[in-house]
Amino acid sequence: MSMALKVGIVGSCLSNLPTLFLISDYNFVRLNNTALPRSDIFVKNFINGTQTLPNIEEMMRFLDLPADDSNNSFRYLAENYKEYAGLTEISRDLPTFHANLLNSKFDVLLLDNLIDVDMRLYKFSKDGMDFEFGFPMHLAGANNIFNNNLQVTNFLTPEQSADNWISIIEYLKKFQPQAQIIFSATHSCTSDNMPERAARAADFYKIFQEKSKNLDIVLIPPLNLPDELTKGESDWAHFDMKVYRGIAGYIHTLLVAGWTTDAVGAPNRPSRLLGSQSALRQWNASPSLSEVIGRLLDLPAADISENSGMDVTENWDSLKQVEILTGVEAAFNVRFSFEATMETATVGEIRRLLAGHGIAASDDANYVEIIFSNFVQRAVETPDERFAKFIKNNSEKTLTYRDVASDIITLKDALTGVEPGSIVAIILDHSQYIYSSFICCTLLGLIPTMLPPLTRKQDPAVFKDGMEVLFSRITPAAVITTRDLAQHVPRGIELHCVLVDDLVVPSDAWERVQEITPALATKDALAFLQHSSGTTGHKKGVMLTHAQVLEQCRLYANSIKIETGDVICSWLPLYHDMGLITSFVIPAIVGCPIISMDAIEWVTHPTLLLDQIQEEKAAYAWLPNFAFLHIAKFVDGSRWWDLSSIKAVISCSEPCRIDAFDAFAEKLGPMGCDSSKLGTSYAMAENVFAVSQSVFGTPVRMGVGELSPYLSSGQLLPGVEVEIREKTARVPDGQIGEIWIRSSSMFSGYYALPELSAERIVEGWYNTRDLGAFVDNELFVKGRSDDVIIINGKNVVAHEIEDEINRINGLAPGRVLVASRYDSSSSTAELIVLAEPLEDCASDAIETEIRNLVFSLCSVSPRRVRLLPRGFLIKSTSGKISRSKSLEKFEMSEL
Structure with a gap:
């Protein structure tokens, strides 16, 4: 040419x-x-x-x-x-x-x-410093300063x-x-x-x-x-x-x-320099295509339809065409080829052009982006940037985007033959494959669900029984697990079993990264199932779509002002919604490096979290209420941590209590994490995650009266509605009742449990069965209505009584159960307390102390107080006492 x-x-x-x-x-x-x-x-x-x-x-x-x-x-x-x-x-x-x-x-x-x-190379000295540079001799200037005053070397x-x-x-x-x-x-x-x-x-x-x-x-x-x-x-x-x-x-x-x-079509977008000199692609939720084009044409978005286009719509002529396409490129962070732009003349054609790049505008009626589409783009653009730091057995391993993408290709090969739309159970302990397994399934159009592995504190028989019930309901087509854990997987159904112990990354894995380029998903396509912890019964599969997850990410990221590059520090297990969303899904979407610790190791060494916050300059961490107290107990003044990088440590999953924040802030406030950096959130898997969030920068509001032990869970996220009801009637602000929610990111039901779904979702509102109240537009959460025990007309909130009993010296921490049992002889409910003592304790004295304490708290005397052998009470996968199973076990032992 x-x-x-x-x-x-x-x-x-x-x-x-x-x-x-x-x-x-x-x-x-x-x-x-x-x-x-x-x-x-x-x-x-x-x-x-x-x-x-x-x-x-x-x-x-x-x-x-x-x-x-x-x-x-x-x-x-x-x-x-x-x-x-x-x-x-x-x-x-x-x-x-x-x-x-x-x-x-x-x-x-x-x-x-x-x-x-x-x-030629010129060398010279000026102001005591030596310099060298190249310059063409024939352009040295009329004064010939180069030839006269500077040392000149030869050409290379x-x-x-x-x-x-x-x-x-x-x-x-x-x-x-x-x-x-x-x-x-x-x-x-x-x-x-x-x-x-x-x-x-x-x-x-x-x-x-x-x-x-x-x-x-x-x-x-x-x-x-x-x-x-x-x-x-x-x-x-x-x-x-x-x-x-x-x-x-x-x-x-x-x-x-x-x-x-x-990948040359990847967009050019400046990225905020990170402390580690990172350059991850920034995350922004996709805008409305109609609004973008309307703004470029100076027309209302309502006037823009799919048929709007060049020489059809006001202000849109051939000269405006280039400006419109350039504006769309900028708005959606994409670069179109020259050929494509010349063949695109209507809004509908532009929408299809975006779809070819895996992008769906927020006003797309049919499609949404796959939740991990940004992960793939970052892997292509910045493969050697850190995705996560994986900590286990006192060793650390950095996982780059290249590492995770290569593992995804490996798993893609291993899952060959599993049909799109099938459920894949992921049963892994703290493993590097836990991220790649989940991402791989969503990119392949499979429906992953994280399930807890057997721990040393669980009864293997109880664990396997629960898994058999669950597998018979969700009928997974495949399971990703380890050789050791596979023996606890139910054998009664056909499963495509992938053992991560046997995986070998192919030599060409990285060269094949384009194989995982995601397509768009339909609005109702499931992204994954999030199973409840199963504390009050067998686990329930919360069905969540890509659209719901992306909507929650947009709302919550804006609420807490999380940015690409902010480091997330976590020990939370990913089979629980709190860990899965805050410490994996949202960071993967937004582009936040994850510092991931083993939960079991953290329980033994809770200051490990503080070590990593200091080392990594972490910005966010999420903790259940008990963890604030647990960490505070281990901070004894002998060490100092620099926690000034923290933007927020957020309490959720349990009712947020004042004493936990006070203990934490007292110990760690002088180190850079005072009460102004402690936040609260009311969250649940049924809403993907957050319903409400407190504002950072000032201490969280404390409850008064009946709510006096509790902290506010903050204001509702945009698009979320909450009603406090007693039975079906809405109650006034300040009055405690059941919390009902409705939102744009709320789930559509429990998988394969239509009757339960219909019971809990009524006319678009979900009955959380949590107790709480609205006070001045802030939500206070008191506990579960399931935990309310009625004894002789008096309400006893089980978890509140348990919290107080746990303070008695001689009892094993967290091994207390308060429950009711129907006594047929008296036709009344009776209050019972089950607890596990430490060794060498005075059991009679402890039983007496429990009885006196319970009566002083609720004016009800326990009918029975039983001290049980260590390990008797059954805990769920989230570490909570399973009320129904523990009570059933106790009753069988009584027989």
């Missing part, structure tokens, strides 16, 4: 070219992009050092060059090149070339080797130059792995009168072509322009207009030929 034709094509494509980063000659920033010195200086100062971007004006003053030296390349690049080649500005606020590479994502890195074939040899450029390209690939590199060997635009430069360029090209053949770059040979094209123009002018526009034309021909079918 001729040079003139290349230029003509470029002139027609305007902003639809990919975003470029230009790396060219000379020692200063060339306006929108960067210049660099000779390749040897680049390797020395940029790769092996931290050289700052020099200041143009200071350089010109030092060289004693005139303000206007006939060099119009600066103005030309500013006025023309950006328009023709989509050149993207770098930030002068970021002092190093390295920082600018990290701060943005580029489709193309455009390099040329004018430098080495035309520049072609071999040295080629080796340097190989190092530079490998360096660039680390920070911009998704970018296509276009390398122009050089040009010799005045070749007729500079034969030495032309010869050096030819020698370099031969050597570099051989050395770079495995680098996956586009190599442009030396461009020898005929004199008639350059006659009458300064070297600067024809250099910019002919060569750079010619290279841009070459790029465009590649685009037209379909070059953007790979």
Whole structure:
């Protein structure tokens, strides 16, 4: 293709070219992009050092060059090149070339080797400092300052130059792995009168072509322009207009030929620099396409339909078309190919164009994005960024996006034959495969569900019985587990069993990452099942769609102001909704590195959480109420932690109590985590997660009267409605009743439990069976209505009594059960207390203390108080005492 034709094509494509980063000659920033010195200086100062971007004006003053030296390349690049080649500005606020590479994502890195074939190395001293830079001798200026005052060395040899450029390209690939590199060997635009430069360029090209053949770059040979094209123009002018526009034309021909079918179409989006020099893609919920186009046309969104388009809708003509498509690209963080933009003329066609990139606008009537689509994009763009740090058995392992994506490819192969829409049970302990298994299933259109593994404190027979009941209801098609845990998996149904012990990552796993590019999901497509802990019966599968999960993520992320790059520190198990959503799903969507600890190890060493917050400068952590007290007990003043990085530690999962916050803030407030950083949330799997959230920055409001032991759970999230009811009637603010919710992220029912779903969801409202009250637009949660025991007309809140009994010396922590049992002889309910004492305790004295305490708290005397052997009471997978199963076991033992 001729040079003139290349230029003509470029002139027609305007902003639809990919975003470029230009790396060219000379020692200063060339306006929108960067210049660099000779390749040897680049390797020395940029790769092996931290050289700052020099200041143009200071350089010109030092060289004693005139303000206007006939060099119009600066103005030309500013006025023309950006328009023709989509050149993207770098930030002068970021002092190093390295920082600018990290701060943005580029489709193309455009390099040329004018430098080495035309520049000698100059060395000089100024103000006691030694400097060196490259500059072409024939452009030294009339005063000949270079020749007279500076030490001049020779040109680089072609071999040295080629080796340097190989190092530079490998360096660039680390920070911009998704970018296509276009390398122009050089040009010799005045070749007729500079034969030495032309010869050096030819020698370099031969050597570099051989050395770079495995680098996956586009190599442009030396461009020898005929004199008639350059006659009458300064070297600067024809250099910019002919060569750079010619290279841009070459790029465009590649685009037209379909070059953007790979990751080159990934959007260019600046990303906030992280403390660890990370550059993860920012997360933003997709906007409404109608609103975006309406804003561009200065029309109400209501006036925009699927048929709105060019020459049909007011203000939308062929000239406006480019602006509209460019605006859509910016709004949805995407880059369209030139061909696609030319074939797109209506809103419906633009929506289909977005769908081809795995993007669904918020006003799409039929489709939503897969919840982990952002994970895939980050894996492609920044594969070596950290996804998680995995801590187990006192060892740490970093999982990069590349690691997790490679595991996903491995699991994809292992799940071959499992039909889309099937349920996959994931039964893993604290394993690195816990993330990749879940993500893999959603990307393949499977429905994962995290189930708890057997722990050493659980009765294996009880565990297996519960699993058999659960498997018979959900009928999973596959299970992902370990060899040890597989023996506890029910045997009565056919299962595609994947043992992670046997997985071997294929050598080409990373090269196959494009295989997991997600498609869109329908609005009603299930993302996963979240099973309840099973404290009050067999586990119930909460059905959650991609749309519901993304809606919750949008609402909650905005509420707590979580940002891409914020580090999440957690020990929470992922089979519980609190851990799954806050410490996996939301961080994966938003782009937050996860610091993941083993829950069992944390219980033994609770200050491990503080160690990691300090080390990783973590921003968020979520804890159940008891964990605040547990951590506070282990902070004895002998150690100090810097917790100043924390934005919030949030209490949820249990009623939030004042004493827990007081104990935590007293110990850790001086270390940077005072009461203003402690938050509360009312959350449940049935709403994906949060219903309400407190405001950070001030202490959480305390309850009064009946609510005096409790903290406010904050204000409702946008789109969430709550009613406090007694039976079916709504009660006034301040009065305690059952909490009913309705929201845009609320579940549609329990899997394979239609009767229970109909019982709990009435006319679009979900009966949580939690007790609470509204006070001045803030929600207070008191406990479960299931925990309310009625004895002789008196209400006894079981968990409140249990909390107080647990304070008695001689009892094992957390091993107390308060319950009622119907006595047929008296036709009344009787109160019983079951507890497990520590060894060598005075049992009679403890029983008496329990009876006296209970009566003092609720004016009801327990009919029975029984001290049981350690381990007798059955705990659920979330660590709570299972009331029904423990009581059933006790009654059987009584018989």
